Amino acid sequence: MASRRPTIEDVAREAGVSRATTSRVINNLPGASDQVRDRVHRAVADLGYQPNAAARALASGRAPVIDLVVVAHETKPSELGVNPYFSRVLAGMLSALDDTGTAMRVRLVAPSDASDALDRLADGVTTGAVLVNVPPPMATRFHRRCRRVVSLGGTAAHIPAVEAENETGAHAAVAHLYGLGRRHIAAVHGPDRNTCAASRRVGHLDAIHDAGVPDVAADGGFWRDGGYRAATQVMAADPTLDALFVACDLMAVGAIQAIVATGRRVPDDVAVVGFDDSILAVATNPSLTTVRLPVEDMAAAAARTLLNDDAKPYFRQIFPVDLVRRRSTSLG
């Protein structure tokens, strides 16, 4: 007996008007008397009518969907499930999409076949796409096939992006450590190919240059165990180390464990500053002084930019960062 879902045709008949008029009313377009509007709305309610998304998308040439495109290894122990950064992006985008009737689609592409995959995705994009961790060359390529894009973190200059003051943040972090009286400040960086990591490295170099501190650093690849290894490495390189700047909280978690494993105490022997201010920063012991990245706000801004069709070439929105002092740098 399960009668099929009512179509706009059924609504039109019920309301005693044409499909066209019905469509206008439903889409809030001008050209329909209030009387007719009422009749249609009533019919919609009576029949429990809901527009068919596929038909809409086909006819209008656009679907109410924003893609979140992430380049990440699917094989590695679940990058997505381990680094809070991604879920914060998700949360931010979803909050911006709330009540807009626009849904979010998540696309994960492996770095290996990323180019091909991105090409295919670029053609399927509708309202727009937010790029996360997509290297500049690929982002450029994507942008060529699809203009409705916003990258989270800078790539090429002409590609619309929402960024954070990574450089400033890293500088502030190092300055904070220096201000604490620390003079042997090492660093654990993210992968070079990542533009955020690169910016933070620049800020760090700038700061230690100002302070006349030598550059002792290692790459932790934005992974926890990478942070552990890199921290171990820099401690070996400079046994007098008394401070560590770590380019993301996840690596900082590993770094702290590495420090403690050598018998050193945090912050007494080694003060640590992270980057992100994710849940991890308040899960560690001691809690982590870190540079707060407003990831949720940034992701929401990216989504809104797409919704408003503001993603013109060279578009840019830059968010400030903020040093959050916690126990990993404060004695007593």
Place this chain on the structure above:
Amino acid sequence: MASRRPTIEDVAREAGVSRATTSRVINNLPGASDQVRDRVHRAVADLGYQPNAAARALASGRAPVIDLVVVAHETKPSELGVNPYFSRVLAGMLSALDDTGTAMRVRLVAPSDASDALDRLADGVTTGAVLVNVPPPMATRFHRRCRRVVSLGGTAAHIPAVEAENETGAHAAVAHLYGLGRRHIAAVHGPDRNTCAASRRVGHLDAIHDAGVPDVAADGGFWRDGGYRAATQVMAADPTLDALFVACDLMAVGAIQAIVATGRRVPDDVAVVGFDDSILAVATNPSLTTVRLPVEDMAAAAARTLLNDDAKPYFRQIFPVDLVRRRSTSLG
């Protein structure tokens, strides 16, 4: 000059066959000579043809999309961005969807207007929906409007679900603490309305009953600060407390901080066992002994069930859990 995207019509013309034949070849349906197949494939490659998703969805009545439906407060400080559970679900589903051509759509619905929102979602579902944190009544209602559903965590008996042995896990956790010689074992639970939380509570009660330990417990709402408060509360209720079972890692993070804040040491004074084995379990200090929930595997199984159209009523797949011993329960 930007010529429109090629349609199947263009491909057909290029290959010198009809649309129908072209469609068959593209969809790998029987009824096409190898020779024709080759010609069509070549034409597809030459033109860079890509099927239009919307048209496909409309014609076939099904879109290659799986919905992830989550009931959560959007207002609260980003539940999604803070609890690793959600991102693990995402990671698991995405790994199952990899190479299937099926995308994932995320739908966040607020508890307040959840019923209405779910009704609307249920009609828009295509390949299927995975339900997360959807209370039994709403899940039932959803299931009535849309059969292609799998719930992550049990709800009503007839609703297809992928579950974990929460009860067994909680029992094992408490037994572990008891085995350590601890006799004053308290607990921090999740919200009653959450079925997983309820199961863990049952396992806990069962275990302390076996052990003859009194029931000292508080609700932490599955939140970090809730865990902090609840731990503080049970320590006040029983100052001789020497062990704590916490129903999720996020709350355990707060609990450990609360314990340390009172001057007690973990595990020396109070041993702690969490639940989940998320990244948080290895971020705390000391690292957290916890009950491992194979969230990624469960989410992947749920997605696969939908892909295979196996989501019949009363469908059930139950995953074992596993106690992972770390420093929060081991001296020395």
Place this chain on the structure above:
DNA sequence: TTGTACGCGTTATCAG
């Protein structure tokens, strides 16, 4: 094995 023709549910462009 291949082609014809119709339907999918809307939107959008015209007349009226």
Place this chain on the structure above:
DNA sequence: CTGATAACGCGTACAA
């Protein structure tokens, strides 16, 4: 302000 009617691009019975 309203109503025919033509796209939109593809899947699929049915016929050849």
